[in-house]
Amino acid sequence: MPQHPIRLFIANYVSIADSDWQEIEVAFERFETDKGAIILQEGKICRYLYFLESGLLRFYLTKDGKDVTKFFTDAPYMFTSQVSFSSQTPAKETIQAIEKSVVWQISLTQANQLLRFPVWSEFIRKLIQEVQYYTEEILSEMQTETAETRYEIMLKNKPDWLQRIPLKYLASYLGIAMPSLSRIRKKFQSQSGS
Amino acid sequence: MPQHPIRLFIANYVSIADSDWQEIEVAFERFETDKGAIILQEGKICRYLYFLESGLLRFYLTKDGKDVTKFFTDAPYMFTSQVSFSSQTPAKETIQAIEKSVVWQISLTQANQLLRFPVWSEFIRKLIQEVQYYTEEILSEMQTETAETRYEIMLKNKPDWLQRIPLKYLASYLGIAMPSLSRIRKKFQSQSGS
Numbered sequence: 001m002p003q004h005p006i007r008l009f010i011a012n013y014v015s016i017a018d019s020d021w022q023e024i025e026v027a028f029e030r031f032e033t034d035k036g037a038i039i040l041q042e043g044k045i046c047r048y049l050y051f052l053e054s055g056l057l058r059f060y061l062t063k064d065g066k067d068v069t070k071f072f073t074d075a076p077y078m079f080t081s082q083v084s085f086s087s088q089t090p091a092k093e094t095i096q097a098i099e100k101s102v103v104w105q106i107s108l109t110q111a112n113q114l115l116r117f118p119v120w121s122e123f124i125r126k127l128i129q130e131v132q133y134y135t136e137e138i139l140s141e142m143q144t145e146t147a148e149t150r151y152e153i154m155l156k157n158k159p160d161w162l163q164r165i166p167l168k169y170l171a172s173y174l175g176i177a178m179p180s181l182s183r184i185r186k187k188f189q190s191q192s193g194s
Numbered sequence: 195m196p197q198h199p200i201r202l203f204i205a206n207y208v209s210i211a212d213s214d215w216q217e218i219e220v221a222f223e224r225f226e227t228d229k230g231a232i233i234l235q236e237g238k239i240c241r242y243l244y245f246l247e248s249g250l251l252r253f254y255l256t257k258d259g260k261d262v263t264k265f266f267t268d269a270p271y272m273f274t275s276q277v278s279f280s281s282q283t284p285a286k287e288t289i290q291a292i293e294k295s296v297v298w299q300i301s302l303t304q305a306n307q308l309l310r311f312p313v314w315s316e317f318i319r320k321l322i323q324e325v326q327y328y329t330e331e332i333l334s335e336m337q338t339e340t341a342e343t344r345y346e347i348m349l350k351n352k353p354d355w356l357q358r359i360p361l362k363y364l365a366s367y368l369g370i371a372m373p374s375l376s377r378i379r380k381k382f383q384s385q386s387g388s
Contacts, residue, residue, distance in 0.1 A: 061337070068338050070330075070333065082323065092334070118315075121312075121315060125318060125322065128323055128326055129276065132322055132326040133277050136329055139264065139333045139336070140264060140286075142336050143262050143369060
């Protein structure tokens with residue numbers, strides 16, 4: 001029998017016994033979303049910690065009526081709106097599925113109950129540490145690189161994202177207007193064709 | 195007897211018994227740094243998790259020979275170069291004391307040994323969660339606000355930083371040149387004087 005996708009994911013961080021896994025498994029509920037579906041709306045309280053089994057998400061803020069893309073989350077990965085979830089306060093961000101996605105959710109109460117298992121507690125610590133690392137990487141990139149270089153880094157590290165992410169979201173993530181993104185794309189297309 | 199500054203700091207996150215504290219206390223070593231001292235140099239392996247008892251730190255990257263300020267850390271707070279520390283690989287950033295500081299350090303081996311105490315493990319999880327939140331806040335601010343608004347936010351939330359941080363570091367944190375920072379400063383000085 002193939003292993004559960006959540007178990008496979010957790011096993012990247014900690015070794016997990018069958019008895020621990022049984023406690024974790026029963027706490028998660030599965031659902032599917034359409035492309036474009038809003039999983040969490042800015043201003044609402046985030047009630048769940050989620051696992052993205054398949055699909056692609058966009059986290060965005062609203063500023064002067066326009067949305068600004070913070071980052072993307074690709075499957076398989078855990079996600080939530082952290083402050084909203086842990087303090088049960090309104091979220092400052094919206095989480096949108098930009099592909100048809102398969103998602104699992106666990107409530108705050110259940111997630112906190114699982115913390116009594118050392119393996120879950122260790123997994124969560126390592127996961128948050130990794131998320132912190134990724135966030136710092138995006139911050140450093142924004143502070144030191146041009147939009148063009150950031151496009152080039154994505155082309156190198158996540159080439160499939162450039163196919164999967166709609167251009168308007170990519171432009172808002174890079175902090176540039178659509179015509180500037182078109183110029184950058186043409187430049188790299190002509191380079192790869194030469 | 196006044197409480198130890200590290201114990202007071204940890205107590206903001208978890209309730210800590212005397213027996214736990216004794217294990218933690220013996221693992222930390224204290225040192226002092228001069229203003230301008232480098233605590234960790236880019237390219238070196240970060241060997242310690244630190245507690246900043248007093249003083250102010252700057253984290254920076256080097257890009258094309260110029261340094262770019264990532265963020266500042268004010269006492270009391272824990273700090274390290276997270277990826278370098280946890281994976282014992284060369285650090286991508288430099289940590290500099292921009293004031294005379296009092297610092298405590300604990301080695302990776304000792305920090306890992308303390309993880310067997312649930313109270314320390316919970317403290318570390320909550321702390322990393324908070325650091326992740328701060329990093330995301332800086333990222334969101336960079337993505338949605340102008341340098342002028344970011345200056346205004348600092349003026350409101352951390353007015354003492356504008357006195358304590360040298361202007362060249364502030365300009366590099368805001369991603370602007372010194373003349374632009376001067377214009378912004380004059381604007382807010384004339385507003386506060388009117």
